[in-house]
């Protein structure tokens with residue numbers, strides 16, 4: 001249930017109403033928008049009559065029922081206003097959100113050694129990236145495949161952060177590793193395979209670092225938003241949704257089907273920022289630039305792109321990784337589309 005307050009509602013009245021809702025066993029969450037204050041009511045609201053609720057105060061403009069099972073993630077929860085997630089990085093704060101410039105996340109699938117992660121960080125930063133990605137704990141289909149270097153790779157990410165000034169995003173697979181990961185990461189990633197690991201979702205929701213929630217490979221949009229709801233309900237308001245391709249029937253030519261239609265669909269459902277990962281979304285480096293450009297044209301708030309200094313030698317996901325040179329060329333291409341979309345902060349340097 002959403003209670004929309006009239007413009008200019010006195011603070012004391014908002015507090016009084018909130019207190020009254022609390023006495024009814026509801027948890028009012030105050031959202032201060034540009035023009036209005038909205039109270040999101042969480043709890044057993046099914047039997048409440050919106051018309052009756054309006055009688056509580058002359059300052060209540062409207063009371064709306066949220067039809068979706070996801071409440072905190074819903075667009076109504078912010079009264080139709082897109083949300084934003086602001087993340088401090090060594091180079092200054094970066095904001096993910098519909099009214100902000102495109103955010104670029106780049107880096108290798110896995111952190112392999114110090115030289116490669118620092119080199120990649122410095123290269124992608126120079127090209128225009130805001131965040132370095134790189135897995136320390138890797139979810140691999142085969143138990144015999146490279147599993148990531150774990151804790152020691154977290155230290156290498158910290159070194160790359162220091163050397164490049166980039167923010168760090170890295171995946172947590174196990175609740176037991178969360179504190180260590182969150183110490184180094186500016187954004188904690190929950191991977192596609194863990195999208196419905198509810199104990200992990202509750203744990204990342206109970207800590208402060210923003211969460212990058214990838215869509216499960218067979219998850220519906222509703223399931224994905226309910227997974228986000230777990231994190232929001234546990235107290236962490238900073239969730240970014242990332243589409244990374246859904247299970248395809250055509251494994252011969254593409255690894256996944258990148259579902260770019262989620263961008264306009266999610267805009268009607270949620271205030272949460274949206275990222276697109278065309279690397280896992282296609283599985284092949286040669287297709288990544290086209291889908292990255294298409295994602296920007298469709299209005300994505302961020303891109304996550306795998307970049308490796310030597311893709312043929314990568315320990316994971318080499319075939320879908322761009323070289324730093326290709327990433328250098330891609331950023332000015334992205335800037336062209338992003339400028340048209342009003343989503344570019346500064347002119348991208350066109351490299352010779």
Ligand code: PEP
Nearest residue numbers: 109191192193214244280
């Ligand atoms: C990754 O980002 O390297 C990764 C494993 O992604 P996903 O969870 O989307 O497969």
Ligand code: MN
Nearest residue numbers: 109306316317
């Ligand atoms: Mn990968």
